[in-house]
Amino acid sequence: MREWLFDVFRERPWWMSATMIFCAFMAFIYVPWDIFIKPVERDQEVWFGILFTGIWAKLLAFPHWFVYSAAIYGFRRRRPWMAFWVPAYTAQVAFGIYLWTAIETGGFSGIIVGLFPAIPFMGLTYAFWNNREYFDPKPFSFTARFGEWALVTGASSGIGASLAREIAADGTKVILTARREDRLSALATEIERDFEVETRIVVADLAEPEGSKQVLEAVADLEIGLLVNNAGRGYAGRFDLLDGETLRRQLVLNCETPLVLTHALVQGMRERGRGGILFTGSLAGRLPLPLHSVYSATKAFDRFLGEALWAELRASNIDVVVLEPGSTETEFQEAAGEIAHSGHDPAEVACRGLRALGEQPSVVTGWANWIMVNAASRLLTRPILALIAHTRMAKQTPEDLH
Template sequence: MDNTFLEKYGTWAIITGASSGIGAEFARQIAAKGLNVVLIARRKQLLEALAHQLEEKYSVHTKTIEADLIKDDFHHTILDATNDLDIGLLVNNAGMNCEGHFYRGSLERNVQMLQLNTRAPFILAYEFGKRFISKGKGGIIFTSSISAFSAHPFLSHYAATKAYILSLAESMNYEFKDKNVDVLALCPGMTKSEMTKGMKDGPMLMDAPPVVETALNNLGKTAYVVPGFINKAQVFINSRILNRNGAKNLTGAMLKKILPAANKKKKK
C-alpha cells in the first residue's frame, strides 16, 4: 500500500463521474492506495456495484451519491452527504462532449455540457479547496484534455470547456502550492471509455489504467500532465512548433477526417 499517498490525501477521496471510464479507474487506483472513496454519478446501480467490488478487494469504506451535476443546486447534495467525512482528495472528472459542426448539437445539450464540464468542477474545487487550505493539506485533480492546448474545430465548444479547466487548474496549482494543497490537470487524448465507444482501436486510443496512473504519479509534482507518447507529441507540435493559427488548421483538417460527426449535418 502507498502510505505516502494515504498520508497526503487521506482518508477519503471524492470522485465525480465514477460510474464508468476514467472515473471508475480513478476509484479503483485510489482505493488500491488505501483511501476510502465517495463515488458520484447519476447511475446509482453502477456506483453501487463498483463500491461493492472496491470494499471486497481493497478493504476500504465507500459511499455512493447519486447526483446530476448539471442541476443548479447539485453541490448541496454532495456537501451535505460528505459533511462528516475527512475528505482529502477531490477528483473532478465527470464530463461529456458535443462533436461535429458547431450547430449540430442542440443549444440545450451545449449548455448542459458547459455546466457539467466547467461550472460543476469549479464549484467543487471552490468548496473543497477552501477546506483543504484550512486543513493545510489536500489534493485536487481535474480531468481536462489534450484539446485544451489549441483550438479544435468540430470539437469547438468541448475543447473550450477543457481549456477553461486547464487554465483554472494551472493557476490554482500556483496559488495553492504554499498551502500544501496539490492541484493537477490530467490532459488525456483519446481513451477507452463510454465516450469513445465504437471508436476504432489503435495506438491513438489509450486504456484508462495508464492514463489514471500518470495522473496519480504526477499529483504534487506538476500542474498538468499529458499521458502517452502520441498525445505528448501532438501537444508539442500544436503548442511549441506551430503557431495558434497553424495548430487550428492542422487540428481542424485532422478531426474532419477522423470524427464521423464532423461530416454529418445537424439532426432535424
C-alpha cells in the same frame, strides 16, 4: 513573496538549502561570468584533481554550468537521481581538492595538508549520503498525504472508475458520484471487497447546478482530502448543428461543477494544511478543436483553472494536477457521438495522473501525445493548428454532423 520563499525552502534541511543557494550562485552568476567575461588566458578549471587552463578550461566550464543548473532543479523538485548524484559530485570535489593541494604542497606534508580543504566536502558527502532518502519518490499513500476520504466524480465508468480503484487500492476511502446508480453500487461492492475500504455513493446529475450542491450536502459530514474532478462529456459535431441545451449542460458539467466543488472543498483543505485536487482535462484543452469546439473550450478552462491553482495552493501544501489524456478507450467516444478510434487504457491514464500529483501542474498521457502537443503549439500558430485539427476531427465525426 513570503509564500514563494516558504515553498522554495520548505521541508529541506538548512544545509541542503545552503548548498542549493550556492548552486544558484554558481549557475546564474559565477559560471556565466567565467564563460563569457573572464579572459581565456586566465581561465582555470579543476576536474578530478586535474587542472585545465586556456581553451580547455573555457570548454569545461560548460559541464560545470550544466551540473549546477541540474542541481538547482534536483533540489527544488526533489528528483530521485539526486540521491546518488549529489554525494558522488561532492566526493569528486573532495577528492579533486585533496589531490590538487597534496601535489601543490608536495612531499609527506602534502598528504596531511591536502586533507584540510577536503574535509568540508567529505562532511557534505557524508551528510548527503546519510540523508539520501530525502530524494525518495513521494509515497503513493494518499491517506498519509491528503486525508481519509477522496471524492471522485464521474466514477461510474472509464477513467473515473479507474481513478477510484487506484485511490482505494492505496487504502483511501472513496465517495463515488455519477448518475448511474447501478454502476456506482457495483464499483462500490468491488472496491470494498478487493481493498477493504469504506465507500459512499452519491447519485447526482452534475450537469445541473443543483448537482454539485447535492454532492456537497451528501459529504458535509466528511473531511475530503482528495478531490477528483473527473466527470465530463464532449459532443462531436458542428457548433450550429448541436443542441443548445446539451451544450449548456456540457458547460456546467465540465466547468461550473469542478469550480463549485473545488471552491467548497479547498476551504477545509487549507484549514487542515493538506489536500490534493485532480482535474481531468484533455489534450483537447491544449488547442482549438473544430467539431468539438465547446468541449475544447471547456477543457482549456479546466487546464487554466487547475494550473493556476497549482501555483496558488502549493504553499498551503495542497497538490493540484491537470490530467490531460489523449484518446482513451472508454464510453466517452460513443457518448460523444464520435466514430470509434483506438486509444489508451483508462487504468494507465488514471495511474499517470495520480502519480503526477505533487510533481507537476499538468500531465499529458503518452509520449507521442506529449511530443505532438508540445511541438505543434510551439511550431505552429493557433489558427494553423485549428485548420489542421479540423481535418483530423472530421475523420472522427459522422459526416452528417460536419
